[in-house]
Amino acid sequence: MNAPAPLPETPAVAVKHKPRSRWWVVRGSLSSRTSALLTAFGLAAPFFIWWLYSALGLNDPLFMPGPGAVLERVISWWQEDGLWDDIWISVYRVMAGFLLSATIALPLGLYLGTYKPVQATLEPLIDFIRYMPAVAFIPLVMLWVGIGEGSKILIIFIGTFFQMVLMAAEDIRRVPMAQIEAAQTMGASRSEIIRLVVLPSARPALLDTLRITCGWAWTYLVVAELVASNSGLGYAILRAQRYMHTDKIFAGILLIGLIGLLTDQAFRWLGRRAFHWQKR
């Protein structure tokens, strides 16, 4: 056996080592502390600029109220104008429309993503309908369902349902074929494959789809409350427009944004809890 030759001694060369910034690494990582700081900064900065702009007196309060005025409006809305009622009725409408849509869209998406004949029959139709503007359905919805709560819920349903079906079908189709075939070679029946493989496998993606479409449901709120409404956050925004209460418009928009953000975080928390087996 040959003994390995000793390595020739290399003269020590001072290598100039300039540490490279880790900030702009493609898909790099970030410590959770830095990440939280940046999030806080990103959320606070626009409010700070807004505050500064109005504190310097650059704004016309009629067109653009300052944060103080908006906050005052929220408090007076809460104390005198029934803010809770507006929030509750809006949450109710959004959730009713969203849940109705989910109840039909998820099973339909499962069929669409599992069986080619169902896909061939329904997907082009759904694709066609989903490009129709939900807002344009308002007159028809009023004619068909009247001006009660049903019409508002239906508008939100129309706005979310068709997207949700297609996204759910795509989630189902993304279940790896090998997972399904492995079950088949263990003797699983069709219903067992769907119940024990396809659904559990697609669950995280389906929850993500619900999270995203729930956000869309909120964006249809103002549209839905265009329909002969006399309550709700969207209605309050529309009414404030008539009286040039820009501070109330700001307050309404910010509140909807805040509720949306909270719902989104709730979905994310649920996903982390339920699907702890996922690689992150």
Add this chain to the structure above:
Amino acid sequence: MDQSCISIRNVGKQFAARNQTIEALRDVNLEVQPNEFITFVGASGCGKSTLLRIMAGLETHSSGDILLRSEPIDGPGVDRAMVFQHYSLYPWLTVTENIKFCRQLKVIADSVHSQSDVEAASGRADALLNLMGLKNFAGAYPSQLSGGMQQRVAIARALMPRPDFLLMDEPFGALDAQTREVMHDLILHVHRLEKSTILFVTHDVEEAIYLGTRIVLMAPRPGRIDSVYEVPLPKVRHQDMKLEPEFIALKREILTRIRETSGVQTDLDQLARLSEGAVL
């Protein structure tokens, strides 16, 4: 009754792709004997995976007969377990739950008649965990395991219902060389212990010789069996055999034949001419 347990007789498969018919398999004949370890090699497009999937019942053939104990194969069955290259484990189940997956299926639950059957089954799951060296990972999720460990789980899961046939489609193709050697000895051990018939598709000729009792070499365009080699090695194998002259001679013979049948040749002269003229 026929001695062989799978008979493939004049099997052909065509499928249509972009207005032409592709002949994936033509006139394939093979008799699989009980307790054989057959490895399938060949240039890409030779139909070795297709043939395996037809035997698994995951794909259909266009002509000829494929008989399992004199009965035509109709769809996948619990007697023919399949191990895929990857993505076949259920990431939401732990290692133990993955291995016991088949226990939830009706075909298998129906064969359970008494408490002792249940105990035998859980004893088998434990035995498989031990055999595969997974004892310490019983409660882990697949995302926490290395690729080699994941394939051990996939093999254990496939063995759980005591299949007569273990069909393996490039199961170690995604593993590094060292892990693959360990897996080779493991699968040979399984073959001796479980007495199942193993049909193993690979693109690695060394793997095919080391594992197989018989090697089926397939050729592309149209996919067909080109030649069959008996492996001149004793039944009990060890890694040193890979360096023995007869092993190397067989490896050379098979590699040469694959090159001849692949239809793709690297023209070294052409390459040399190209690089002379090129400005690199």
